[in-house]
Amino acid sequence: xxxxxxxxxxxxxxxxxxxxxxxxxxxxxxxxxxxxxxxxxxxxxxxxxxxxxxxxxxxxxxxxxxxxxxxxxxxxxxxxxxxxxxxxxxxxxxxxxxxxxxxxxxxxxxxxxxxx
Numbered sequence: 001x002x003x004x005x006x007x008x009x010x011x012x013x014x015x016x017x018x019x020x021x022x023x024x025x026x027x028x029x030x031x032x033x034x035x036x037x038x039x040x041x042x043x044x045x046x047x048x049x050x051x052x053x054x055x056x057x058x059x060x061x062x063x064x065x066x067x068x069x070x071x072x073x074x075x076x077x078x079x080x081x082x083x084x085x086x087x088x089x090x091x092x093x094x095x096x097x098x099x100x101x102x103x104x105x106x107x108x109x110x111x112x113x114x115x116x
Contacts, residue, residue: 034108037068041075041105045098047090054079054092067111071104078104 082097
C-alpha cells in the first residue's frame with residue numbers, strides 16, 4: 001500500500017514539475033520590448049550580431065507596440081536595399097544601411113526618453 005502512495009506522489013511531483021517547465025518554455029524566447037530592439041541595433045552597428053539573431057527578431061511582428069512595429073518594418077525595408085550578410089567583413093549591412101539603422105536607433109531611444 002505504501003508503495004502505491006509513494007509512486008503516486010512521485011508521479012504527481014514529476015508531472016507538476018514537467019508542467020511548470022513547459023509553461024515557462026511556452027513564453028516567447030525573444031523579448032519584444034524596446035530595450036531588446038535597441039540592443040539588437042547596437043549589436044548590428046558594432047558588427048557583433050549574427051544573421052540568425054537579426055532574422056529571428058525581424059520575423060516576429062510586434063503587434064503590442066505599434067511604434068516598434070513601425071520601426072521593425074522600416075528595418076526590413078532597409079534590409080531589402082542594404083543587406084550584405086556576414087560575407088562582408090562581419091557587417092550585415094552596407095555603410096548606408098548602417099547609417100539608416102543608426103537613425104532608427106536614435107529615434108527609438110528618443111521615443112523611450114519621451115515616454116518617461
